[in-house]
Amino acid sequence: MRRILRQQFPSKTFSVIAVLIFMAALTACNSKSAPLSTPTLAEPPKPADSKPPEPSAVPPTKVPTPTDVPTVPALLAEPQRVDFEAEDGKQLVGHYYPAASNPAPLVILMHWAGGDERDWLAIAPWLQNRPDELANFPGWENTIGADCGAQMEGPWLNPSEFPIMPTNVSFNVFTFAFRNFCGSESGLNDPQKYALDAKAAFTTGSELPGVDAHQIVAIGASIGADGAADGCLLHNQGSSTCLGAFSLSPGNYLKIVYLEVVNDLDDDIIPPEVPVWCLAAEDDTPSANTCRSASGDHYEMIMYNGNDHGMLLIEPDREPDPMELIQDFLEETLGG
Numbered sequence: 001m002r003r004i005l006r007q008q009f010p011s012k013t014f015s016v017i018a019v020l021i022f023m024a025a026l027t028a029c030n031s032k033s034a035p036l037s038t039p040t041l042a043e044p045p046k047p048a049d050s051k052p053p054e055p056s057a058v059p060p061t062k063v064p065t066p067t068d069v070p071t072v073p074a075l076l077a078e079p080q081r082v083d084f085e086a087e088d089g090k091q092l093v094g095h096y097y098p099a100a101s102n103p104a105p106l107v108i109l110m111h112w113a114g115g116d117e118r119d120w121l122a123i124a125p126w127l128q129n130r131p132d133e134l135a136n137f138p139g140w141e142n143t144i145g146a147d148c149g150a151q152m153e154g155p156w157l158n159p160s161e162f163p164i165m166p167t168n169v170s171f172n173v174f175t176f177a178f179r180n181f182c183g184s185e186s187g188l189n190d191p192q193k194y195a196l197d198a199k200a201a202f203t204t205g206s207e208l209p210g211v212d213a214h215q216i217v218a219i220g221a222s223i224g225a226d227g228a229a230d231g232c233l234l235h236n237q238g239s240s241t242c243l244g245a246f247s248l249s250p251g252n253y254l255k256i257v258y259l260e261v262v263n264d265l266d267d268d269i270i271p272p273e274v275p276v277w278c279l280a281a282e283d284d285t286p287s288a289n290t291c292r293s294a295s296g297d298h299y300e301m302i303m304y305n306g307n308d309h310g311m312l313l314i315e316p317d318r319e320p321d322p323m324e325l326i327q328d329f330l331e332e333t334l335g336g
Contacts, residue, residue, distance in 0.1 A: 074102045075210050077133035078140050079124070082174070084204040086196040093117075093183040094176030094201065095144055097128040098210050105215035105334045106172040106205050110198060110224025110231070112310040113253075115152055116182045117175040118145040119221070119311055122159045129170040148182030154311055161316035163324050171330070174205040178223065194223055195254045198231025202242060206235075217244040217333050219326060222310035225250035225287075229261045229276055236265070236274065244275045244333035246326060249287035249310045259293040266296030273298055277329050279322060283307035300329075 075098035082094045095117065099105075107127050109120040121141050125134055134140070145151070155161055177183035178197050198218075206213040216235075220228035225247035232242035245265070250258050265274035275298040280287035284307045291301050302325065304318060314322050 074098060074100050076137075077128065077130040078137040079144065081143075082176075082204065082208070084176075084200060086179070086193070086200040088193070088196055090179050090193070090197070091184065092176055092179065092197055092200060094174055094204070095124075096205075096208050097124050097173040097175075099128060099172040100130050100133075100170035102210040103212040104170060104172050104210065105217070106174060106208070106211045106213075107330070108201050108205050108216065108218040108228070108231070109173060109175045110201070110218060110220030110227040111175070111177065111181070112220075112222035112224055112249075114222070114310060116145055116148060116177045118148065118151050118182075119156060120173075120175045122157045122162070124173040124175055126159055126162050126165055127171045127173045129165045129167075145177075145182055152311075154314070155316060156311050156314040161323075163321065163327060165327075171334070172205075172208065172211050174201065174208065176201050178227070191223065191253055192255045194227055195230045195234065195256055198224075198227035198254075199234040202231050202235035206239070206241060213239075214241045215334055216242050217246070217330065218242065219246040219248075219329075221248040221313075222251070222287075223253045224248075225278075225310070226252065226254045226256065226258060229258060229265065230254050230256045232274060233261050233264055240272060242274060243272065244277075244329060246277045246279075246329050247291075248279050248313050248322065249281070249284060250278060250290045251286035252290055258290045259295075262294035262296055262299055266298050275300070275329070275333055277302070277325065279304070279313055279325065281306045281308045281313065284309045 077098065077100075079095040079097045082096050083091065084094065085091050109117075109124060111117055111119045121144065125131065128134070176197070178194050180189055202216060202218070205211060206216060218228035218232055220226070228247055229245040229250065232245045235242045252258050262276045265276055267273070276294070276296070277300040278291040278294060279302045280291040281304045282288055287309060288303065291303065294301070302320065304313065308315075316323070
């Protein structure tokens with residue numbers, strides 16, 4: 001708060017003297033240039049050959065305001081085919097479902113051995129959450145895996161059973177086919193190569209337009225369950241932008257030990273510390289043992305009765321509902 005100080009003078013004589021001094025000072029000021037705060041008329045134009053004065057100071061840099069930042073429009077909702085390759089040169093195929101905002105986090109979906117990227121034909125749009133816009137592209141789903149054989153039917157293809165996705169939530173989604181599965185060039189039947197495919201999916205996904213490359217998670221089933229965690233670790237060894245892995249029935253199928261991957265992701269050796277969630281059925285022995293083998297401060301394990309494996313765990317009457325767990329996982333890792 002500004003304080004105003006007042007001085008009392010002892011006599012009228014002194015006051016008169018003060019007035020005279022003030023008038024003299026005012027006269028002197030009028031003979032000089034007007035102060036900077038006083039508006040002045042524009043100076044008359046200078047002759048053409050006169051040199052402009054040197055600037056007295058560097059003009060201040062303009063601080064950008066939110067209105068100065070250009071906005072980037074969202075891409076169309078229709079899934080886009082993406083051709084890419086793994087480190088060993090193997091050609092792979094995927095599809096990109098752009099989010100409603102730009103940039104946005106990316107969710108990579110990795111299929112199981114019982115299918116291909118068509119396993120996610122309902123879940124990918126659910127995560128993308130642009131149903132009204134996607135309706136403007138009828139028949140888009142028929143372009144994915146058009147040359148593949150019969151597709152296994154299951155609740156994971158029935159979006160009417162999915163929990164409601166909040167209207168303000170929309171993720172970028174990337175699905176792809178592992179080598180030896182429809183949509184990819186045929187290659188060696190070597191599960192260890194699938195880890196290269198998973199890593200390539202992270203690299204490719206992080207470079208897609210509209211993707212926030214610092215916010216990526218992976219969700220997978222069976223071979224994809226291992227791929228989600230393995231790919232996350234391999235990716236973070238170079239970039240540290242995978243923030244989580246969600247595994248439906250892993251089983252060390254890619255010949256990389258799941259518990260060691262979880263330990264490395266949970267540790268702070270490769271920042272950030274990455275949450276891993278593992279779902280399995282009690283009587284699905286390889287997957288149940290794999291889930292039980294891992295631990296960590298950021299590790300979650302959910303076990304179900306029965307022996308259902310991979311995508312078969314996605315049942316709406318299962319408690320807790322795996323689709324709701326996916327929402328919880330995304331909220332923890334991406335805040336959505």
